[in-house]
Amino acid sequence: MSDVALVLRQVRFEQRSFWRNPASAFFAFAFPVMFLVIFGSLNRGARLESMGNIPYNAYYVPALITFGVIGACMTNISMTVSIRRDSGVLKRVRGTPLPAWAFMAGLIGSSAVVGAILAALITAAGMLFYGVSAPRHPATLLLVLLIGGGCFCALGLALAALIPNAEAAPAITNAVVLPLLFISGTFYPLDPNSTLSHIADWFPMRPFALAVFAAFDPRGIEPGLPWVDLRSMLLWGVVGLVVAVRRFRWEPRRS
Amino acid sequence: MPAIAVEGLRKSYGGVEAVRGLSFEVAEGEVFGLLGPNGAGKTTVVEILEGYRRRDAGSAAVLGVDPASGGRALRARVGIMLQECAMPRLLGVGELLELHAGYYPRPRPAGEVLELVGLGERVGDRVKTLSGGQQRRLDLALALIGDPELIFLDEPTTGFDPSARRDAWEIVRSIRTLGRTVLLTTHYMDEAQNLADRICVMAAGEIVAEGSPETLGGRQAAAARIRFTLPEGVDLGALPLPAHAADGHVVLETATPTRTLHELTAWAVARGLELPGLEVLRPSLEDVYLELTRVPG
Numbered sequence: 138m139s140d141v142a143l144v145l146r147q148v149r150f151e152q153r154s155f156w157r158n159p160a161s162a163f164f165a166f167a168f169p170v171m172f173l174v175i176f177g178s179l180n181r182g183a184r185l186e187s188m189g190n191i192p193y194n195a196y197y198v199p200a201l202i203t204f205g206v207i208g209a210c211m212t213n214i215s216m217t218v219s220i221r222r223d224s225g226v227l228k229r230v231r232g233t234p235l236p237a238w239a240f241m242a243g244l245i246g247s248s249a250v251v252g253a254i255l256a257a258l259i260t261a262a263g264m265l266f267y268g269v270s271a272p273r274h275p276a277t278l279l280l281v282l283l284i285g286g287g288c289f290c291a292l293g294l295a296l297a298a299l300i301p302n303a304e305a306a307p308a309i310t311n312a313v314v315l316p317l318l319f320i321s322g323t324f325y326p327l328d329p330n331s332t333l334s335h336i337a338d339w340f341p342m343r344p345f346a347l348a349v350f351a352a353f354d355p356r357g358i359e360p361g362l363p364w365v366d367l368r369s370m371l372l373w374g375v376v377g378l379v380v381a382v383r384r385f386r387w388e389p390r391r392s
Numbered sequence: 393m394p395a396i397a398v399e400g401l402r403k404s405y406g407g408v409e410a411v412r413g414l415s416f417e418v419a420e421g422e423v424f425g426l427l428g429p430n431g432a433g434k435t436t437v438v439e440i441l442e443g444y445r446r447r448d449a450g451s452a453a454v455l456g457v458d459p460a461s462g463g464r465a466l467r468a469r470v471g472i473m474l475q476e477c478a479m480p481r482l483l484g485v486g487e488l489l490e491l492h493a494g495y496y497p498r499p500r501p502a503g504e505v506l507e508l509v510g511l512g513e514r515v516g517d518r519v520k521t522l523s524g525g526q527q528r529r530l531d532l533a534l535a536l537i538g539d540p541e542l543i544f545l546d547e548p549t550t551g552f553d554p555s556a557r558r559d560a561w562e563i564v565r566s567i568r569t570l571g572r573t574v575l576l577t578t579h580y581m582d583e584a585q586n587l588a589d590r591i592c593v594m595a596a597g598e599i600v601a602e603g604s605p606e607t608l609g610g611r612q613a614a615a616a617r618i619r620f621t622l623p624e625g626v627d628l629g630a631l632p633l634p635a636h637a638a639d640g641h642v643v644l645e646t647a648t649p650t651r652t653l654h655e656l657t658a659w660a661v662a663r664g665l666e667l668p669g670l671e672v673l674r675p676s677l678e679d680v681y682l683e684l685t686r687v688p689g
Contacts, residue, residue, distance in 0.1 A: 138494060150483065150491050157482040224478035229534070232442060232472040233495045234464045388444070391405075 140239065147235075147243020148250065155213075155247060165213060165251055169205035169259060173198070176324070177267045185326055189356050195270070198263030199353040200323045203345045205255035206282065207289050207318070210248045212310055214293030217244070219306035222297070223389045231387040241381075245290040252286050270355055277362060278352035285345040288370040291377030292341070298384035317342045341373040393456050395420045395542050395573040396441060400450035403436050410436045412597040413450070418575060418590075423568050425588030426577040429685050433597040434577040435475060438546050441575070442472050455542055468496055471540035473531050475547050481520035485511060485530060488519060489537055496538030509533045509563055525556040532563060543567060545576045549583060561586055581678045595685040608680055616649040616674050618656065620667040632659045641669070 183193035263269035272278045320333045321343035327334040337343040344366035396418040403411040411433045418424040439445045443459045457466045493499035509529040549557045584591045585605040593601040635644045646652040
């Protein structure tokens, strides 16, 4: 079997496992959809003065796309790997001729599929129900989603490598991801000159949110490629990958 | 070339020596039993050979390859059944087997392997619907799917009820008929006795005895005991041979049971005596095992 076929097969089986697990499917989809419905409806008529008076949802829908993708990639991979490691599923995989990179590629590919579905779903719902216009720079959006998705998958693998056991996985993952999302303007726009946003600039969540928004930005500013944001995500992705490769464990930590 | 050759193997965890200079060989086509109590170091040895752990010292060759560097090519030739190890619960039995079949260059047909382990009818069911014993069988099926030359079975029947254990033994016997080499670890004497061609007994990281189930620990040469109940009106001192009383029985220990028994019965027949409960006893494998693995102090 060729390497490509091997990875595609892994993606297919990861997808089956994902969709058959009500919890993983629920967490990936329920929160972004719920937030969209609640906050999108509450702020339907609202406008953001600080951002040239654009509708609130024109900002919020692109931000929710990043929330969905980060959940599907970073949160999902971190939890899945921790749980499988403690139950022994990873150890079994390690005893077969399946190469480590093919296993990880399967996991990343499957998360990418879920992330892509979420991004499409939120975009479509935003356009249909919340008056959001189509992305002005679709090619830029795809590139940003690709690099962002890869970055947060790598960070999910890295986080899993640092999590001691499955019981601690949800708490640690949420403790890392949620505060960073809050200070990155994922749920409400931040003043770009505030201390919080200066802190958030060091992490990859805010660059992701800014870059996705730039592709949607209804003000019609021609931004070109958001190089600074892409560079931040690429750097974090590489850091994540290095940590994952160096520290990845296939077995539960010995007590 | 032996299927497994181990020489002077050592492994410590945090200053505690789990394996202390182990040497043994497993011939091709042999069912080799590594027997020992919990904590003897069996799993450490097996996991070094499977490539999960690095050895601290000594040499190891699995199918002629160093397991520390054998990588993907070696793993394609080996089947591993780990000790208590979960499976993806949401995949189907047949799906999981098909997934694993794709990892190997020349897999056995999934249906055939499921028949072999007695799960032929469960092919369409989810893994989570299988009982504990059935999941162990599926585990074994996953170890066999790549048509391996060598199969590691680490405590394959721990936690089984007696009938499930008998079933598992049947399966291991059928693997042997395929002509594959098996390294089996167990802490059940009867399991090693029933399945293995040769047994190494491990205790505290060392091999304390090696042999066939029949000869293990010099069992055949060990003194036999002749035991009976003293007939009424006969005094212990009246017997033709030195004997002692134990638990209401008379016991004679002898290295030549045929001759001793003949002398004893000739004496009894001449006096018209019947010796109630007369029997010749040899130490069981269990006695030998307990003696060998007894921790001093």
